[in-house]
Amino acid sequence: MATKDKNIISALYDDDDVLLRGIKDVRDKGFDVTEVYSPFPIHGLDPVMGLERTRISMAAFLYGCLGLATAISLTYGMMVVDWSMNIGGKPSFSWGENMPAFVPIMFELTVFFAAHLMVWTYFVRNGLYPGRKAQNPDPRTTDDKFLMEVDLGHGDKDQLMSLLKDTGAIEINENSK
Amino acid sequence: MHYEAPIREPLINGDKSYHDITVDVAAPVESKAPRSWWIVFSLALIAFLWGIGCILYTIGVGIGTWGLNKTVGWAWDITNFVWWVGIGHAGTLISAVLLLFRQKWRMSINRSAEAMTIFSVIQAALFPGIHMGRIWLAYFVFPIPNQFGSLWVNFNSPLLWDVFAISTYFSVSVVFWYVGLIPDFAMIRDRAVRPVTKHIYKILSFGWGGKAKHWQRFEEVSLVLAGLATPLVLSVHTIVSMDFATSVIPGWHTTIFPPYFVAGAIFSGFAMVNTLLIIVRKVFKMEDYITLGHIEMMNIIIMLTGSIVGVAYITELFIAWYSGVEYEQYAFLNRATGPYWWAYWSMMTCNVFSPQFMWFKKLRTSLIFSFVISIVVNIGMWFERFVIIVTSLHRDYLPSSWTKFSPSFVDIGIFIGTIGFFFVLFLLYARSFPVIAQAELKTILKSSGENYKKLHDKDGH
Numbered sequence: 052m053a054t055k056d057k058n059i060i061s062a063l064y065d066d067d068d069v070l071l072r073g074i075k076d077v078r079d080k081g082f083d084v085t086e087v088y089s090p091f092p093i094h095g096l097d098p099v100m101g102l103e104r105t106r107i108s109m110a111a112f113l114y115g116c117l118g119l120a121t122a123i124s125l126t127y128g129m130m131v132v133d134w135s136m137n138i139g140g141k142p143s144f145s146w147g148e149n150m151p152a153f154v155p156i157m158f159e160l161t162v163f164f165a166a167h168l169m170v171w172t173y174f175v176r177n178g179l180y181p182g183r184k185a186q187n188p189d190p191r192t193t194d195d196k197f198l199m200e201v202d203l204g205h206g207d208k209d210q211l212m213s214l215l216k217d218t219g220a221i222e223i224n225e226n227s228k
Numbered sequence: 229m230h231y232e233a234p235i236r237e238p239l240i241n242g243d244k245s246y247h248d249i250t251v252d253v254a255a256p257v258e259s260k261a262p263r264s265w266w267i268v269f270s271l272a273l274i275a276f277l278w279g280i281g282c283i284l285y286t287i288g289v290g291i292g293t294w295g296l297n298k299t300v301g302w303a304w305d306i307t308n309f310v311w312w313v314g315i316g317h318a319g320t321l322i323s324a325v326l327l328l329f330r331q332k333w334r335m336s337i338n339r340s341a342e343a344m345t346i347f348s349v350i351q352a353a354l355f356p357g358i359h360m361g362r363i364w365l366a367y368f369v370f371p372i373p374n375q376f377g378s379l380w381v382n383f384n385s386p387l388l389w390d391v392f393a394i395s396t397y398f399s400v401s402v403v404f405w406y407v408g409l410i411p412d413f414a415m416i417r418d419r420a421v422r423p424v425t426k427h428i429y430k431i432l433s434f435g436w437g438g439k440a441k442h443w444q445r446f447e448e449v450s451l452v453l454a455g456l457a458t459p460l461v462l463s464v465h466t467i468v469s470m471d472f473a474t475s476v477i478p479g480w481h482t483t484i485f486p487p488y489f490v491a492g493a494i495f496s497g498f499a500m501v502n503t504l505l506i507i508v509r510k511v512f513k514m515e516d517y518i519t520l521g522h523i524e525m526m527n528i529i530i531m532l533t534g535s536i537v538g539v540a541y542i543t544e545l546f547i548a549w550y551s552g553v554e555y556e557q558y559a560f561l562n563r564a565t566g567p568y569w570w571a572y573w574s575m576m577t578c579n580v581f582s583p584q585f586m587w588f589k590k591l592r593t594s595l596i597f598s599f600v601i602s603i604v605v606n607i608g609m610w611f612e613r614f615v616i617i618v619t620s621l622h623r624d625y626l627p628s629s630w631t632k633f634s635p636s637f638v639d640i641g642i643f644i645g646t647i648g649f650f651f652v653l654f655l656l657y658a659r660s661f662p663v664i665a666q667a668e669l670k671t672i673l674k675s676s677g678e679n680y681k682k683l684h685d686k687d688g689h
Contacts, residue, residue, distance in 0.1 A: 067674075068230075090246065090415070091670040092443040105445045111452045125371055129380035138384050155389040155467055159396045162456050166400040170407060173449050177442045179410065179434035186437025190418035193411070193438060195246035 118164025279645005318497025319345025479620035534583030578608020
């Protein structure tokens with residue numbers, strides 16, 4: 052076992068509230084909760100696990116700005132620079148004066164870029180792609196069970212095992228990664 | 229933490245656990261299709277094939293196969309286009325706007341409502357495509373480089389805004405829907421017994437495992453997508469209405485069109501959601517999740533948006549008179565008393581009068597009555613578009629060009645074909661996709677489930 056750098060103990064729970072208390076207890080004792088698999092987003096899990104806030108909405112904002120810039124360059128390049136036309140006497144030769152007619156395009160492309168690029172980022176960051184092997188080690192965690200993985204580190208295994216049992220885990224397994 | 233006021237009715241009836249939700253949502257996917265499904269599916273498929281035949285005939289022979297003439301150059305095609313796009317709006321409204329407003333009752337209906345959105349936008353997009361005539365040149369609507377011709381697309385044109393609005397709306401709705409579907413596909417994958425089924429859902433679920441960080445991103449992505457989809461859905465029908473409002477035609481050239489179209493779209497969309505879900509909850513035994521309370525909520529929205537539409541109709545009439553423009557006045561007089569009076573009064577009866585029954589609690593909690601009204605509303609909304617389009621056009625400025633419009637069998641065939649196509653897609657969806665967003669629904673079980681609410685009452689907190 053010495054060659055493995057992590058020794059993972061996994062505990063299975065059948066209730067989200069019991070799991071939350073369990074994570075708290077385990078972390079209070081100084082163990083590291085490396086992962087939690089759950090069938091649905093658990094309210095209040097992030098602060099208990101100590102997860103940082105995701106920055107994906109910030110990315111979406113930047114993607115939106117990119118979309119807006121694309122729309123401005125498209126309309127300016129095509130309608131003003133390359134081939135400007137007199138359409139119904141509108142101020143076609145000045146982007147600034149004709150801008151109100153381009154608002155729908157600017158809005159739509161902002162949304163288009165923000166939404167699609169954000170979802171691509173989401174897939175890439177989560178490692179999701181068609182046909183990938185299931186990431187959850189136990190198939191019951193998409194139904195009604197919750198799995199907590201704890202890194203034993205240099206701690207005492209028996210102490211952690213009994214601690215997990217006390218927190219209400221219904222199954223405790225040892226697996227090395 | 230899982231507390232909700234006892235005065236709120238439970239959103240999940242019966243003594244349900246997390247596992248019960250899994251089993252109930254997976255049941256339609258895991259069981260064999262009932263005979264009724266095959267009957268409805270066959271009928272829809274026949275209608276769809278008939279529609280394909282009519283579309284091919286149109287493409288082969290030309291737009292002359294339709295009932296159009298030189299005065300009425302737009303009729304059923306654009307009517308059907310606006311009707312289908314409008315129906316789509318309710319799905320986005322339920323999944324995006326109700327998410328922003330933290331309306332938890334959306335959770336058991338948003339999946340099917342979004343499916344309806346996507347399938348109806350597909351129907352809508354068919355119509356401008358085939359009305360182009362030379363459909364093989366359809367790529368000309370995109371801003372393509374100059375070697376295809378001497379000009380760029382015209383970014384001042386509402387028709388081009390429509391291209392951008394509809395494609396953005398469709399593609400964003402698809403990803404919004406799919407992001408939500410991934411955890412539910414993973415649930416079906418993990419339950420699947422047969423290797424082929426397991427493999428298909430393995431591909432569809434993208435390997436989802438429900439890690440803590442992934443759920444955190446999932447919730448953030450859903451929220452941001454809802455924030456983006458909310459103005460998007462309003463912009464789509466606004467832009468559709470600008471196709472008319474920016475043309476100088478009496479009866480079309482009005483500033484009330486955008487809000488009036490959006491309200492009408494939500495109105496017809498909720499009616500279609502009601503039509504579909506009243507059947508889905510019965511056939512798939514989902515009465516505990518899609519409760520009478522859900523149907524009642526949708527009926528209230530139908531009543532509210534129907535009243536907004538009614539106010540818009542009356543405002544339009546008043547402004548036509550008040551404008552002092554005789555062409556405008558005549559357009560509206562002609563709608564109500566001209567040769568198409570029956571279309572106008574069908575529209576008024578179905579859209580303004582019929583939703584008012586929903587003020588009575590007994591009627592809006594009756595399934596049969598809700599179902600009938602939901603069909604009536606969609607008939608009315610089809611007539612609304614027909615009235616706006618055909619009656620504003622058929623009496624041109626010169627009496628010598630006055631005509632009427634009557635649809636050819638091809639017009640009718642294509643319309644019936646899109647209804648068939650819609651139901652083919654929806655029926656396939658209902659048998660192979662999780663029809664309820666079960667992962668999301670599990671988050672409210674402890675606060676809004678009937679059994680948990682009773683426990684709260686017993687404990688006295």
